Amino acid sequence: MAERTCAAVNVHLFRRQAQLAMAHLASIVETCDDAIMSHTLGGTILSWNSGAERIFGHSAADMIGESIEGIIPRDRQNEIVDMRDLVERGRRVDRIETVRVRKDGRKIDVSMTISPIKNADGIIHGASIVARDITERKHQEKERLHLIQELTEALKHVKALSGLLPICASCKKIRNDEGYWEQVETYIKSHSNAEFTHGICPDCVKELYPEYESRLLRDLPAGRPK
Numbered sequence: 001m002a003e004r005t006c007a008a009v010n011v012h013l014f015r016r017q018a019q020l021a022m023a024h025l026a027s028i029v030e031t032c033d034d035a036i037m038s039h040t041l042g043g044t045i046l047s048w049n050s051g052a053e054r055i056f057g058h059s060a061a062d063m064i065g066e067s068i069e070g071i072i073p074r075d076r077q078n079e080i081v082d083m084r085d086l087v088e089r090g091r092r093v094d095r096i097e098t099v100r101v102r103k104d105g106r107k108i109d110v111s112m113t114i115s116p117i118k119n120a121d122g123i124i125h126g127a128s129i130v131a132r133d134i135t136e137r138k139h140q141e142k143e144r145l146h147l148i149q150e151l152t153e154a155l156k157h158v159k160a161l162s163g164l165l166p167i168c169a170s171c172k173k174i175r176n177d178e179g180y181w182e183q184v185e186t187y188i189k190s191h192s193n194a195e196f197t198h199g200i201c202p203d204c205v206k207e208l209y210p211e212y213e214s215r216l217l218r219d220l221p222a223g224r225p226k
Helices: 002-031 050-056 078-088 135-160 184-191 202-208 210-219
Strands: 035-040 045-048 093-101 107-118 124-133
Touching: 035 050, 050 124, 078 093, 078 107, 078 124, 107 135, 202 210
Parallel strands: none
Antiparallel strands: 035 045, 035 124, 093 107, 107 124
């Protein structure tokens, strides 16, 4: 009698510990920032945590019992078949990057891990999904790529002015890529972002306008090369 009572107490304690462990696990899942959801092999949603509500905009009440197709863009519906085939074979898919649709219709980039769910007999009957919104990260990657492309394009313009440039020894015109002669400033403007302003150097003043030489040199700021 005492042994049976002791066994009953142990069973009760075991069940209690199991219940507490399950409640603790459920609390972790519910409060996780990532979307955690599960669905049958047919795609019917079985669970939907608060992270999924925040990322996709749908409440658990709206989504449980509905098809997972509701958050998959039309042009990616083939992913359902591919993922189901992997899950049925017991394969886990880690951190694949794809696109999903929010309740407001906005598409977001997500990173997902998909795992098969087995029952007590070891038979696969569904899949669990952990999804993270990576839209901002993808946006930053695109901006970084765009900046690299702009810098690469700018370097092309700079490199266009390297090497040997045919220039007239008399009028100083440059022969362009088509073989025509054009002013130096025209050539440089077409191969870079440089802009020109016009002035006259002291040597040219001395040669062309000697009567203005003394006035020009007097008006130059102190310390400026003459």
